Amino acid sequence: MLILAGDVGGTSTRLAYFEADAAGLTVLAHAQYKSAAHGSLTEMLRHFSLQHGIICERACLGIAGPIIDGRVRTPNLPWTIDSVDLAQTLGLAQLRLINDLEANTYGIAALKQDDLFTLNAGTPHPDATIAVVSAGTGLGESLAYWDGGTHRPLPSEAGHADFAARNDLEAELLLYLQAKHGRVSYERVLSGPGLHDIYRFLRDRRYFEEQAAVVDAMASLDPPAVITRAALKDSCPMCVKAVDMFIAIYGAEAGNAALRFLATGGVYLGGGIAPKILDLLKGATFMVAFTAKGRLSPLVQSIPVHVILNEDTALLGAGRAAFYTP
Numbered sequence: 001m002l003i004l005a006g007d008v009g010g011t012s013t014r015l016a017y018f019e020a021d022a023a024g025l026t027v028l029a030h031a032q033y034k035s036a037a038h039g040s041l042t043e044m045l046r047h048f049s050l051q052h053g054i055i056c057e058r059a060c061l062g063i064a065g066p067i068i069d070g071r072v073r074t075p076n077l078p079w080t081i082d083s084v085d086l087a088q089t090l091g092l093a094q095l096r097l098i099n100d101l102e103a104n105t106y107g108i109a110a111l112k113q114d115d116l117f118t119l120n121a122g123t124p125h126p127d128a129t130i131a132v133v134s135a136g137t138g139l140g141e142s143l144a145y146w147d148g149g150t151h152r153p154l155p156s157e158a159g160h161a162d163f164a165a166r167n168d169l170e171a172e173l174l175l176y177l178q179a180k181h182g183r184v185s186y187e188r189v190l191s192g193p194g195l196h197d198i199y200r201f202l203r204d205r206r207y208f209e210e211q212a213a214v215v216d217a218m219a220s221l222d223p224p225a226v227i228t229r230a231a232l233k234d235s236c237p238m239c240v241k242a243v244d245m246f247i248a249i250y251g252a253e254a255g256n257a258a259l260r261f262l263a264t265g266g267v268y269l270g271g272g273i274a275p276k277i278l279d280l281l282k283g284a285t286f287m288v289a290f291t292a293k294g295r296l297s298p299l300v301q302s303i304p305v306h307v308i309l310n311e312d313t314a315l316l317g318a319g320r321a322a323f324y325t326p
């Protein structure tokens with residue numbers, strides 16, 4: 001069966017044609033687009049389909065945003081996408097829209113061992129609920145329950161739940177972000193723009209001297225990438241602190257997801273940021289925050305935690321969703 005699959009994120013969109021059968025997915029064509037460089041998703045899909053001229057039987061797109069009745073307004077892009085309109089415009093017999101984290105979660109079953117890095121081995125329960133927490137342009141979260149044969153993902157907008165500060169510094173950060181945004185969700189902190197804001201908070205509160213080299217680099221390069229690269233090189237104390245706060249809050253929220261869903265099957269960190277800061281995630285900060293859950297700490301300590309390293313996981317998941325669940 002020929003399938004068109006997509007992972008539509010606030011920064012990047014990945015598209016692929018897959019040949020799918022019971023053995024799995026074979027990639028026939030693959031492309032990555034900068035989402036904001038295109039006026040619409042239709043335009044991007046037209047470009048991809050004209051390039052390859054493949055007529056497919058099913059299509060599934062994972063989209064960063066809440067899908068209601070086959071329709072979504074993307075929070076981090078100025079797009080409204082309707083599955084019926086899009087299918088008609090593109091001449092597709094069947095098009096399914098799912099949340100990008102749902103796609104990410106479907107994709108986990110297609111991963112190989114070296115597509116994951118394990119931060120905590122824990123006690124695996126392969127047939128228990130799993131949770132996925134993915135920081136990228138935004139923060140996506142989902143869970144998947146075991147139906148007796150496979151994990152079935154459920155979408156959520158948990159990344160937009162209220163940010164909970166855990167100490168004085170995070171409380172100050174909350175006030176700083178409230179002054180900027182009014183309401184502060186976890187996504188306002190655990191995302192590329194969120195990491196940049198943590199850095200600005202530390203700078204404006206004069207926790208450290210700002211370094212000219214970092215300011216210069218930020219003028220021409222993506223600020224969150226500048227911050228994490230400087231932190232990895234240990235060349236900028238403010239960047240080190242900003243990434244450490246980010247990782248602590250990521251650990252705390254991943255632990256919250258583990259508790260909310262009793263995800264003893266494991267917590268997976270998806271999204272584009274985690275693989276880029278893997279060396280720092282391996283330090284103590286993440287797991288200390290993940291497991292600091294009071295009387296439930298021993299339970300959380302037993303939960304496996306994995307970083308998803310394969311950037312095509314949501315794309316593979318959209319392909320699997322189209323094949324297995326029409």
Ligand SMILES: Nc1ncnc2c1ncn2[C@@H]1O[C@H](COP(=O)(O)OP(=O)(O)OP(=O)(O)O)[C@@H](O)[C@H]1O
Nearest residue numbers: 009010011012064136137138192224225228272276
């Ligand atoms: N090296 C890096 N360190 C930290 N953040 C980075 C780095 N490189 C890019 N980013 C940030 O990661 C974000 C993009 O994440 P990702 O690659 O997951 O994109 P996406 O899939 O389009 O996002 P989403 O699915 O959340 O809409 C941007 O905010 C960008 O600034």
